[in-house]
Amino acid sequence: MSILDRKLLRDILRMWAQVLAIALVMACGVATIVIAVGGYRSLEQTRTAFYDRYRFATVFSGLTRAPLHLRERMASIAGVSGLELRIVKPVLLDMPGMAEPATAIAVSIPDRGVPAANRLYLRIGRLPESGRPGEVAVTERFAAAHRMAPGSTFDAILNGRKRTLTVTGIVLTPEYIYALGPGDMVPDPRRFGVFFMPRAVLAGIFDMDGAFNDVAIRTQRSADIQAIEDAVDLVLKPFGGTGAHGRADQISHAFLDNELVQLRAMATVIPPVFLFVSAFLVNMILSRLIVLEREQIGLMKAVGYGSAAIGWHYAKLTLVIALIGIAIGAGAGNWLGHGLTTLYARFFSFPFLIFQQSLDLYAIAAATSALAALLGAARAIWSVVALPPAVAMQPPAPARYRAFLTSDGNLLSPFSQLTIMALRHLVRWPVRSLLTTLGTSLAVALLVTALFSFDSIAFMVDTVFFRAERQDATLSFGVEQPPRALQSVAAIPGVLRAEPFRATAVILHHGFRERRLVISGVPRQADLARVLDLNLDPIGPPPAGLMLSERVASLLHLRIGDLAEVELLEKAHQMVRIPVTSIVQSYVGLAVYMRAEALDELVGGGPRISGVRVAIDPARLGDLYTAVKQTPVIASIALQGISRQRFRETIGENITIMTSVYTALAVIIAFGVVYNSARIQLSERARELAGLRVLGFTRSEVSSVLLIELASIVALAQPLGWILGYLFSWSVVRGFESDLFRIPFVVNRSTFALASLIVLAVATLSALIVRRRIDSLDLVRVLKTRD
Secondary structure (H helix, E strand, C coil): CCHHHHHHHHHHHHCHHHHHHHHHHHHHHHHHHHHHHHHHHHHHHHHHHHHHHCCCCCEEEEEEEEECCHHHHHHCCCCEEEEEEECEEEEEEECCCCCCCEEEEEEEECCCCCCCCCCCEEEEECCCCCCCCCEEEEEHHHHHHCCCCCCCEEEEEECCEEEEEEEEEEEECHHHCCCCCCCCCCCCCCCEEEEEEEHHHHHHHCCCCCEEEEEEEEECCCCCHHHHHHHHHHHHHHHCCCCCEEHHHCHHHHHHHHHHHHHHHHHHHHHHHHHHHHHHHHHHHHHHHHHHCHHHHHHHHHCCCCHHHHHHHHHHHHHHHHHHHHHHHHHHHHHHHHHHHHHHHHHCCCCCCCCCCCHHHHHHHHHHHHHHHHHHHHHHHHHHHCCCHHHHCCCCCCCCCCCCCCCCCHHHCCCCHHHHHHHHHHHHCHHHHHHHHHHHHHHHHHHHHHHHHHHHHHHHHHHHHHHHECCCEEEEEEEEECCCHHHHHHCCCCEEEEEEEEEEEEEEEECCEEEEEEEEEECCCCCCECEEECCCCEECCCCCCEEEEHHHHHHHCCCCCCEEEEEEHHHCCEEEEEEEEEEEECCECCEEEEEHHHHHHHHCCCCCEEEEEEEECHHHHHHHHHHHHCCCCEEEEEEHHHHHHHHHHHHHHHHHHHHHHHHHHHHHHHHHHHHHHHHHHHHHHHHHHHHHHHCCCCHHHHHHHHHHHHHHHHHHHHHHHHHHHHHHHHHHHHHHCCCCECCCCCCCHHHHHHHHHHHHHHHHHHHHHHHHHHHCCCHHHHHHCCC
16 A cells, blocks of 8 residues: 555545535435436336237227227228227226225227237236136235135126126236326326226126227338327227327326426436535545645655645545445435335336436446545645645735725724634635535525425315315216206215316317317306416306316417317317417316317317216214115216325325435535534634633633534524525426426425424534533643644
8 A cells, every 4th residue: 555545545634524524415316316217217128018018009990889890990090000909988886895996997808809009917826718708817006905815706887787796817917007086186096997808898887898988009110100099080080089199197197207307306406415415525625635635745745745746645535425326325325225115116106116226327427426536625625736845835825804894994893802703704605604604504594495395285285175165075977968967976875066067079270280178067156166366366267168277378478368279089079179268277188178068069069077076974974875876877976085085195295205215315514514514613623612611711701603604604604595495496396397287386494494493403503513622621732733
């Protein structure tokens, strides 16, 4: 081992606490890269593999009813590589040990062979056979929620008749990786599932012999998807086609895409924060170390060591710190990455999900971190290279102090001399003071970014479930019913109030922009489901015109008074122009509203209702559930209370995990910045502080010189951290915004206060550790040290 390497080892051991503090900050950046990029790759590669192996469809379309002989016509469309003509029906389930009705989707599979699109992954058991009418295969998460195994039975209301079904197999499908029930904002496998039956059996139950009502199409990789969708629409238009759409509008795929966007944002935004702070800390340590070792550097140059060798010595010190951080970060990232994979498994139904640990990911994280550290150390190392030996062997010129704030110092007269000493040191090194303040403020900002989600989600729950959607349950019909169905629902035991609604699928156009969505018909005096304006006050629907949510208006660049082109999918794709009369607020989906009478006139065919929203007497829930299970026309029920509880539990768990991670990261930043700053200040001012002790000042008075300086930096960091946290939170809201849902941007004052309290607590701990070192200073040794 060379002399410089032995010196390097001694320096690391002597500064182990500061080295560890910097390494931990750097480890956070490495871990974040490994988690976010690794999670992104894991989810994307797993999804791609599952889609390809099990032939997930590229184009989908629903319809009313069409003959099977259309297969040849659609198969001949250019770019189509395979298609599956299916029967897909919503059904109610009566599950053992469950009072409320569950909802399911019944999907047909070929009587023989495998589907040409959307194949099933068989986890256990076998697929149902067409010669055995009561057999079904169920999705894995639904089976797990009800502890099903091959041989288990449950009851389903199929086409108005209750039938007992027997489970033969448990499966997964690329079509329902994220299985979301009607009216739910997060998956609830206890109340929503998917089961598969042979085509012949399902056709006999629903009177669909020789017919289909759903098509799933596989396309060639180079196919023109829009041209295929147009061709499919042309074929299915006479048969009630609801409009072909691609994967982007398929709910399961859309949620997976949204998760990938969030992971990409996490990998882009968070690591640079830690790399900046670690580079700043490396610069602080090396700059001070070089100042302290000026004479040693001059001596090394005088005895023959070149500038390059000495510069490489300090670069190696930087790289050692980086390597420690990389090792810790890689280990933590690997462990947390597996935890993230486990979390994915709770939401997404994949047959496999492996956290990717490719070497290039760790290489990228290591190279990025090492480069950030070297960039932070570059200025300090250059000062070593440029320092002539004769100059280096002389002590640095003493700093020049001037009058602080005023020439006579009257403005500082209320402060003691010790306080002035502390404040003067801040002004003497303005750039370093500013960077230290910025580093501490980033800890505050990270905490605000994590904690604001509690405020936003609470506000979102209050708005969605208590201001807008105030019903206890939503009953949806399999097919639209005449208005008299409202009276039938109102007569169900336990129903206190009932409000009808109508929903029709459309494509909204404005110029070259378009969006596939649903127009909801709103009663004139709606009370259970209200439309909210941008101030979140309820408003009634105008006699005519569209009420667009803010998201829809933004996507289509529509304003009040503009004419929107509405393509009616249920009316042979007829185009109608309708004025925009209101811009409203909605945090879920792409919401568009019209008065119910205006929608009836638009669609034609007379007044119809798609379902009923009801308020329920809690004392008669059992009677209501029993009646719903015995009402054939009801295809699904969404229970608002259970949906709200499930949403809170799921989102609450995610927020708790995220907040815990962010809090740990913020604590590490705060400790790293404050502790290193305090240690460097102690090294710089040790002789000055020892001199004060010799002059008779007490330990607490001497410590106050350093602690006041630290307290000033931490105090100045708070408002800056609040501003940065506010901006980071806003960027998170904008980054997570999608057509599926929007998080309202709400940050309460208590969030800023809590973030500051946590950082102040960490800063206090750091200061106390340094205070102990001040109290234990060896006065004789320190005073013998030359300036």
